[in-house]
Amino acid sequence: MDDAAPPRSMTAHVLDFLFEYQTLKIVNIGNKKIGLLNRCIQGIIVAYIIGYVIVYSKGYQHFSPYNSATTSKVKGVISTKNLTDDDFVENFRNKDDYRRIWDVSEIVIPPSEADAFFLTTNLIMTRQGRDVCFEDPSTPNVQCRGPSDCQKGRVDLLGNGVQTGKCVNTTEPFKLESVCEIDGWCPPEYDRGPLKDNKPLFAKVEDFTVLLKNYVEFSLFNLTRRNIRDSDTSKYLTSCNYDPVKDPACPVFRIGDILKFCGIDMSQIGSKGGVIRITINWDCNLDFSLDYCTPTYHFMRIDDPFAKVAKGWNFRYATAQGDNNRTQFKAYGITFRISTLARGGKFYMVNLAVNIGSGLGLLALATFVCDLVVLNCMKKKELYKRNKFRFVDPLEDPEALDDSSLDYGRIQ
Amino acid sequence: MDDAAPPRSMTAHVLDFLFEYQTLKIVNIGNKKIGLLNRCIQGIIVAYIIGYVIVYSKGYQHFSPYNSATTSKVKGVISTKNLTDDDFVENFRNKDDYRRIWDVSEIVIPPSEADAFFLTTNLIMTRQGRDVCFEDPSTPNVQCRGPSDCQKGRVDLLGNGVQTGKCVNTTEPFKLESVCEIDGWCPPEYDRGPLKDNKPLFAKVEDFTVLLKNYVEFSLFNLTRRNIRDSDTSKYLTSCNYDPVKDPACPVFRIGDILKFCGIDMSQIGSKGGVIRITINWDCNLDFSLDYCTPTYHFMRIDDPFAKVAKGWNFRYATAQGDNNRTQFKAYGITFRISTLARGGKFYMVNLAVNIGSGLGLLALATFVCDLVVLNCMKKKELYKRNKFRFVDPLEDPEALDDSSLDYGRIQ
């Protein structure tokens, strides 16, 4: 009885609480089938926790956030001096402009990009001046029969200038027809070729090489790594060529090899250009020696090679000659985008404990499933229910059953 | 007794362990109030797990990491030939230089950027030569009364050159005053206008269109998608215009529309420039047909339109005419930054199991809360305590109570 028991002090209660150990009452069910089912599910969960979460996903480590930067340096030179007139599409203008020696300054546009670089594979050059001339006949709605079809001052956004209101004839290499005259950069670009059969002008760009310098910083561990090994000599860097099997550590990549790794060749991508993703993957277990912390490279063409419209990648730029003349370039080519993925981890007790703890929690799944089976599907389910559950009816008199109202549950 | 029982082999122990099923002893409390509370909390947790974690957040799927790339192609042409002298701010130099036809090569600077593009909306051009001239009077501390105020060889980093030590007069369009002379690119840029009333020179850039080609690669599933549908024809791409309701699949965006989606118009952003974020959002359930895997577009101006200082976005570039002459451009404009967010998931049993398992763990919250109520706030708490807890006193003699020390707990 409450009043009979000696009153216990607050301190005693606190100490009781402090030194108390509560564990769960377990009901052992001696049924081999359900036991086996239970162990199987538990086994799968433990295998998942240990095999996948702890070992494979390195659940015993903590991982650093990272920063990275990549710079690229392209080397190569192309000669197109031996192109004959027959190599060009018919009636092409200024063929001589295309017979040149081209070096990196003319092929890599812009000269420097962060985590990216662009190689020209095909090029259309147009010498233009501020003038009046016929509009590009491929512009919608510029065909005319007379001046009444052209509206002075009209600007067609898909065109190249402001209409003057005159109707004039095109000249070669365009198909001969009558189109509205424009005021703008003249003459309009002839958007074909320059070479026959969709041959890229700079097919030999596949012999170019690019040196990628990749830096990755694991900020949590205050550690910086780069993809060029300290042991690499200058001579090695000028002579080596990346190969996933023979020389996976060489940071110099032949463009043709990159295309091959993507499963394509220059004839498929050179004429219209494309987008290639280079992924530099660092997966570093920093519990081991830094010597094992080296990157792997992955290459993938990510534009659609089978696209029927808006295929490839091109852009226009111009070099001015004075105020009123320029050479306009339409450059088709491959834009390489470099991304760095890095994972650097070190052993960390807290993460190991949390993952084990969460894993133990998952074991409840096994009990949950087995309970469903035991309590619903087995012949002796009533026996199991009776032993698993204890029903407390609040309508009972608490005193009637047990007179130890304070030291409840104490075995006497 | 231990010595009486026949010794059991190790194998038997292992088998016992293997076929054992342990489940928790449950105390059922027949109180409707607490039962309802329990079910309510459990209901909320189950609703959260099923509704939010499993269904809404697709907890039954695993998601692929992704790579993306975006290229942009701007089309348009602007004529500023019909500007009158009155449109310019007073005394502006070289007004004729601003009356031209401008095309994409002059408006989009640089011509190609990775995942970004810039459109010039306002421009100040200054023809300069290597020479001596008065310093820009807005530079701090360059006003002078005589040569003694100017120090030969002094380089002010906010200025435009090296002081010669002379004190000279400014000319129009600058306010007439005496400033130190400099050796550098002359004359200094007059940083106003060019048009009156803060009108942007290229307000019509809002009629330009940009074609965005976005590629996303879900590397886990070895799957690449692009925002241009295979069914789109070349004609569709030249004529369509993105509209979130009428044509959400068109990859061609009118600049004026983008501004509208951001809640602004050209008069607010054109004069000083700004930064607009274009987000391309792929949310793909790859358990369904790829046809449903299409992107949505979101637009937001992210620079501060109400900034009082350092507002907008501009930069300077120059085109050289020989070694000693150049045209310096100060380009104000909108820099569009394109980012891709992608989520592509497929059904994955492990993730479903882990999420259900973690969910079951969360159910302990309900028991935790209800136990607090039951054991502390209810009238019959002593009854519940007595039934929930069993106290084991280690001072008891284990033999006294039960003689089955090996087959402990076996119901006999």
Place this chain on the structure above:
Amino acid sequence: MDDAAPPRSMTAHVLDFLFEYQTLKIVNIGNKKIGLLNRCIQGIIVAYIIGYVIVYSKGYQHFSPYNSATTSKVKGVISTKNLTDDDFVENFRNKDDYRRIWDVSEIVIPPSEADAFFLTTNLIMTRQGRDVCFEDPSTPNVQCRGPSDCQKGRVDLLGNGVQTGKCVNTTEPFKLESVCEIDGWCPPEYDRGPLKDNKPLFAKVEDFTVLLKNYVEFSLFNLTRRNIRDSDTSKYLTSCNYDPVKDPACPVFRIGDILKFCGIDMSQIGSKGGVIRITINWDCNLDFSLDYCTPTYHFMRIDDPFAKVAKGWNFRYATAQGDNNRTQFKAYGITFRISTLARGGKFYMVNLAVNIGSGLGLLALATFVCDLVVLNCMKKKELYKRNKFRFVDPLEDPEALDDSSLDYGRIQ
């Protein structure tokens, strides 16, 4: 007996289920040692949950995804007019070309980059024309004794053009020797200097300043912040200088200061260039005033300053003078890459509940460890086992023990 008991309706079963409260049967073990161990482990887990997960990692908040954009504006001017002939490496060509006033248009290349900028610190200029000339003697395998050593039409990718088949002598400043003649851009670049002792030409770039405008958008909360405070005046922005202690809010950074924060100076990085990462870190508790949501800046050189090969960062670009002449620039310099990390959180009940729930789950770790100790290492382990476990033998007759087969476990 089943058949004797009045049949209960489905509704009754559902109501029973709805109002039922099931809690776990707990075994209290009155052993102080194990109690203390239990409380210690629980204490560590609770401290981890509350201290680390809830408070430190703000487990009571939900965090917004974010977008960011950074624009940069460099200011400064450099004079190299006072360089004497003795400052240059021996025999250097065109020394006068290097004695100039240089401004931002010539130092920052390209003029505008997204989240990055480049400052030239050293520069080699070569005036070239399309011509024939001797190959750069540092190219592998170009030394010759006579025409038989040179192969007409051969293109060496590390060279500068197409071999003509002649063997010619080099001229100053190159070491005098015989090399194959090439057709290409002539003369080849002399890749040294220009200044003696590896002094960078633009060492004074360290006096330049850069204004970083950083915008971050927390999309979940529809909130945009920038690093320039609304209270900053134009005068403050032109005169302030970032200092982590004295003026941590100033968005204007002196380049020399940035180098200092990275632990380097211009003499270490200027000659060959390098890569510096600027991290702008927003850690915002949006439950408090936005005034506390300000960024911090971190600077780190991430290329390897001790690299023996492929050190630093340089690239080549050219400005054309007509079709057949150009000035080729080899620019060494510092490429600054700016990244934004942002965390903005607000109180969110669901996350708090989930974290507490997961935390309760982790408490099972304590029970797990203590059970291992109690059931295996303690003297009275058999007593504890007997009380913790209840063995149900399915071979027993369920009826024999208890005749309340429906109201199982009900205390009677």
